[in-house]
Amino acid sequence: MSESGEFVSALIDFLAASPTSYHAVATVADRLSAAGFTHMDEQQRWSGVGGKRFLVRGGAVVAWIVPEILTDNVGFRVVGAHTDSPALKLKPKADLWVAGWQQLNMEVYGGPLINSFLDRELGLAGRIVDLDGTEHLVRTGPVMRVSQLAPHLDRSVNDRLTIDRQAELMPSFGLGDEPDIVTLLCDQAGISPAVFAFADVLSYPTEAPAVFGNNGEFLASSRLDDLSSVFPALNALTKLESGPDVAVFAAFDHEEVGSATTSGAQGPLLADTLARIAGGLGATGDAWYAMLARSSCVSSDAAHSVNPNHVGKYDPLSRPMMNQGPVLKVSAQQRYATDASTAALWERACREADVPHQVFVSNNDVPCGSTIGPLTATRLGIPTVDAGIPILSMHSAREMCGTADPEYLSRALTAYWQGA
Incomplete structure (x- = not known):
């Protein structure tokens, strides 16, 4: 089996094991533990935050890696996704x-x-x-x-x-x-x-995920929105040794119903976790705010591939295709958090990973959805970019994506965490 085929096979196993946000988080926690991450209890005082660690709250999980050598310029590099689906x-x-x-x-x-x-x-x-x-x-x-x-x-x-x-x-x-x-x-x-x-x-x-197409170029499954981001991020994090900043992976619950819960992106979960990590590293008071100012976030959520039966619903110059790389998502109304600075960050990551990439912006007459990106940027005040792999039939009981794109996304996220 090719390297790409092995990645898709592992993604299929993850999808099959994760019918709900609670199962997805249990699967993520098992794989983090197997990769040497230490589980942290939110209800106890933390005696240390260094190395590889994670916590679970309901259908959400936050994991992080603290670099072995901390410089005065350390910040957080956050990848956010969500575990729930309609x-x-x-x-x-x-x-x-x-x-x-x-x-x-x-x-x-x-x-x-x-x-x-x-x-x-x-x-x-x-x-x-x-x-x-x-x-x-x-x-x-x-x-x-x-x-x-x-x-x-x-x-x-x-x-x-x-x-x-x-x-x-x-x-x-x-x-x-x-x-x-x-x-x-x-x-x-x-x-x-x-x-x-x-x-x-x-x-x-209950229908199993399946690869299809003349050349096995497509994957059909439930819950690709947004497990198609959760698994690539998990894969990247568990293979990451260290980077220049604290690498953080936050997979939230309840995105599909507004995120306004204790385990959603509007709640305090990420902010509180980052504060506890910073405090454990000695960054309190003004140093905490300076650390946030040196931070960034990739909000990774599924994007819209162009549907050939409905091309009029898309911007004529922005029609993402499957298997041509992850999609940068842009909105003048800030339904996505991308701006010029964070788009440049994403461009650097994709170039460093040698990953093809695309851009999505809505047709002016067709409002777009939103993501955890604007919520994270607003709550924490850190620069945020929205990106994800292109899929069709979003919010269907059976969605589809290209078989190359999840691995492309994982490589780009690895490059981001490594300091691109």
């Missing part, structure tokens, strides 16, 4: 019985392409918490499905598909003889339903 989320009272069918009462998490969740075998995954506060990861196989109405019963369905999120998006779960959902989840966790307290459980498509 899905259906289990409601607290989830058991429904309709016309002989056992269904699950769920709500929409984030902004998915809802039609992509139809006629697809779905599993349940996430965490349940028992009465003493212990968290348990759970994951079923394919157990439910949201079925479309046949065109014989709705002749207009191919003219315009509309979906009532409450009445038409409830998955079928059984024929009335299945266990209630709490019992099912507790069985998965190996605990008694008597100690069950609450669940953060979401749907996930």
Whole structure:
């Protein structure tokens, strides 16, 4: 297998192991530990911050490497990404019985392409918490499905598909003889339903990630937005020995719903962690602010590849293609945090890594989305650039990317951390 093929194979394994943000973080933590990183407990005083370390908070993880030799000009080099994706989320009272069918009462998490969740075998995954506060990861196989109405019963369905999120998006779960959902989840966790307290459980498509195309040039999978950034960053960090600055990897949860949580990019997680690292290195007071001023951030999130069926939705001079490298994302409205200074930083990293790269800017009549980039830049005041690999079907239950781009991104992030 080629080096590129090995990278994609490892990415597929990571995607398959990470159906939710909680599973993704558990997988990241396992790989960090295997690479010699020390787990830090947020609830305890830290006796040291040097070397390779990480912490976990819910569906988020922050890892860092402190250089062996600290200069007076040390700063932070942060790579940010997110672990969550659009899905259906289990409601607290989830058991429904309709016309002989056992269904699950769920709500929409984030902004998915809802039609992509139809006629697809779905599993349940996430965490349940028992009465003493212990968290348990759970994951079923394919157990439910949201079925479309046949065109014989709705002749207009191919003219315009509309979906009532409450009445038409409830998955079928059984024929009335299945266990209630709490019992099912507790069985998965190996605990008694008597100690069950609450669940953060979401749907996930059970179809495995797959390489396809005449030359194996494409990868189809759920959750490429944004695990297509999380894995390349993890790969780069675990192979990094040291750089001129403190290398930091922050994978946040809840980006798809606004990031305003304790484990999201609007919360204090990154700022607090950086402050504790700086304090452990003796940089407090004015020295802390000076260290921030010497810092930078790459906000790494999936970008839009040009869709050949909808070219009018793109800027005529900015149409990113798959397998031509990561994409610099630019917005005059600052929906992306990129400016001339940080774009130059990204250019240096890509050149140093010998990685091809592209630019995305929106069609003036088509508003773009946003990322953790502006949130990080605003909260910490550090220069930030937005970049990521180009994908299609963003927010679908099954997205696609080029098989070369994730490794290109990993190489660029390595160069950034090494001081490009």
